Amino acid sequence: MAYRVLIVDDSPAMRTVVRRVIELSGFDLSDCFEAGNGREALNLLEHEWVDVILTDINMPEVDGEEFLRRLASNDLLRSVPTIVVSTDSTENRISRLLSLGARGYVTKPFRPETLREQLETTLGVPNE
């Protein structure tokens, strides 16, 4: 099964790299969408369905925490699993984001296999 992924990050360079890392990791990707912050992501999700979301925390307008809150309060979107990709790996932050509904957490810098493992674990992809 191929998956549709949304990358939410205010850095175009980081979005490019995350997308490339997913492609290089061997993850079964069908479509990849990008958004520069939580607001853009919510707008995109009004007309595109995705299987999983990768989101940064520190972003303008609607940051990662607010984005998670808005997803959780949306009947249609709360079931879409979200993985936080961030430089911040403090215990407080990870705990707070998981309590807001994040299903996984990947700390930058990361290796391609780490991101793939997190995606597959979150999506329940069976090991080959």
Next chain:
Amino acid sequence: MSDEPLADALRTSVGEVLENMFFIDSLDEVAPAGPECSMRAWLPFEGSPSGILTLEVDGAAARRIAADFLAAEESEVTDRQVGDVICELANMICGSLLSKVESTTSFRLLAPRILPPGAAGAPEDPGGGESSTVSLSSGMLNVTIRMESPACPKAPEFVY
């Protein structure tokens, strides 16, 4: 005054970020003096602790780093993309470092800015802090962090 655990954590973070996300290895740490850096990223952070991280890099090295990061030819990379990548590099190093030395507290990274040396309106460099300078194949890279309050390392893994 040197804060050895912080200095060690800084070296570790610079190495991890460059190797894992930018695929740059074989880093040689060098004396902090010398490089004629042509690009500077300035990244303030708030919380516990608050402070500033600055990253200075030679222009040629910045372009090489950006090209490698984006898997593009150097000639294809725009100045804006170079700045974006250098800001992201500063962001990752700062987040990695603060997570190491202040793992149980909270901090918030503000938006990094690119400032050419001597630019009008550039924040005044207060001096001090901990620095790590590495020699890359295409130039020098220096990272300095200044904190308003001393960091409490979660050691022992960062006490050598």
